[in-house]
Amino acid sequence: MTRSRILCLALGLMLVSRAIDAEEKIKVVTTIPDLADMTRNVGGDLVDVTSIATGVEDIHAVPMKPSFAVLLNRADVVVLLGLEAEHAFLPALLEAARNPRILRDGPGYIDASTFITPLEVPARIDRSLGDQHPMGNPHYNVDPVQGKAAARAIADGLSRNYPEHATIFKQNLDAYLAKLDAAIARWEAEAAPLKGKKLVSYHPDLIYFAERFGMEPAGTIEIRAGVDPTPSHIAELEERMRREKVDLVVRELHYPAGLAETVAQATGAKLVELPVMSGGSPETRDYISFIDYNVRTMLKAVAGGA
């Protein structure tokens, strides 16, 4: 009798532990909220996603907190923007996390830029040209079509790690891409007034957005990517902006306001303030609302609104 009770108890415990195991989700850490949102869409109920950045940060200056190392230590996979966007914090955090699974080239290292066609790939690597990204401009997340490629890379990465769920990831990806396609068609139609508009941004964060919606980047407030401007650069920029009739000055929200305002006032260009990731402003709770917000804000500025 006692033996059978013990057997029943053991069997019960085994079943409970298996049930708990089955309920365990795939722990995903992403570098930015855009990738977190895409991963949630692709992974559905199978994933538990945390983003290192909240969305208000400069991707090149995310603080390297030890608490992130703890997150990464427990992660099954890490999803990153790639193209060296996270060079200032991710390599060091991965080293501190002591999780070989998510080290570069490890199975759990999912680079969302795998299917991206990079813009601004430097023809010459030279620090006199600024803080260059040798593989190209990494701020592709502001372009929803590139966002689709990132979502595909995430689905690929998850399927590679968890082939048993590949069908679900594929279904979820297809549904998400259909949602994005519908939104892209709407944005492309709505954004017609942006075509040909010239913009200057603080940092080359909006190259992909400009490319997608037919805008013309006309320089940056930074003298080179990652290098703060000098007075002579600002004078030259303002003169060129007036000459070329630049329409917009974009201040990415993580850069100081003063200089962008001054440049806009001096040249008569409209000042636009934009987040560069979802979560960067209260209206941008997920990736689609982030792109939506940026398109609408740009349109409003072009139409002469605030």
Place this chain on the structure above:
Amino acid sequence: MRSMLSNRRPVHVALGTVVVLLCGATRVGGQTPQELQQELKAMKAQLQELQEKMKKQEELIEKLSAPQPTPAGAVRPAAAPAAAPDQEQLEKRVTENIIQKIQPSLAAANKTFPSQFNPAIGLIIDSVGSYKENERGNFEFRSAELGLSANIDPFARGYAIINGTNDGVEVEEAAIVTTSLPYNLTVKGGRFFADFGRLSKFHDHDLPFVNRPVVLDQYVGGESQADGVEASYLAPFQQYLTLTLGAYNKLGADNTRVDNTVPRDMSKFTYLARPATFFDLTDANSIDLGATYAYTPKVDTYTADNMEQIRNGKGRHLAGVDITYRYTPLSQASYRGLIWGTEVLYNREDWNDGTDTDPVFHRTDAWGMYSYVEARLTRRYYPGFLFDYAQDISRVQGDTKAYSPYFTIWASEFQRLRAQYTYFDAPANHESQFFLQWTAVLGSHVHGFRDR
């Protein structure tokens, strides 16, 4: 046809790149003809694979570019203005598709070149111009520090810091670090900066001010350089907590009291333990907290006048507590912030006041500390203030104090100018000191976790 040519251009560029890289490979020195032949063979196979892919892409282009059959009865639009953007869109997508397809092959081809395995290389130049009331002026070439780093294999990485100074060239660090040990363990071996406190692990040029605090110079021996082995463990808790244990010949690059090159008894190694943790107070406010204890059971001490070495010395205990507060507003992290760092060190050691044959030991306790605060006003301007205090480690002389306001200007992430004034108040030296430091980084520069 024109569009097809333009679509093929990236493919031709890619092919050209591969051929040029192939030619370049033959110029790589130090390879045997067999190795070159093997490499050529591999490249040929890749080229063939690439050509096949191109062929498939061309077929796809032709298929997509072919006029679509018009259904019977349907009226073909005369001149559709919308057709041009559609065509443009199609071309763009096909181009993107081709590049996406060939990208992995190109990347793989690149990786076959031997030079791709060379470590990342960086050089840091650090020079200081100084004027001291008593010593007068000096242009000091402090160092040219060559850094090399690379993964060794799937299990370890390695790095070396080779430092050239006025005193010659020395290997400042050269260590192997494991990357895939289980149970959150990392083991480091070779010559490296031991995990003592916070700023002891910083190279001179990485310090937030011009000179290393007096207490670190006197008690640790400058940079915490050590030849030995260190194991570090990340506790599996929600709370960040690490524990480091180490064993070394000695601690401190400038610690000349112990000979680094001779074999020694186990009792003459230095053993270290350090727990460290971190508290996220809010998104913007955080505290790092650590404590270190370094114990040398037997130290070969010197007489009080530092002239004569006494064998069979007694133990040395060196302990430290470090706290670092950071204010880093997330949305302004690149141009706003504040850091306050403090370390307190305590040294207990038995010093010999007698002779080698007739030693008379007396126990000496000494302590010292530094505390600094630095603000980040813009991306360029970082003012700060450092306070230094240290009792003489052998308690023969009086205490040293120093007050140092400083101002750092970052021209870019890779070049920095720093001006510092120090009022130096030591027993036999009370003086004002002026420093101007110019530091630059060439090549690879890694943002290390220990330098945060």
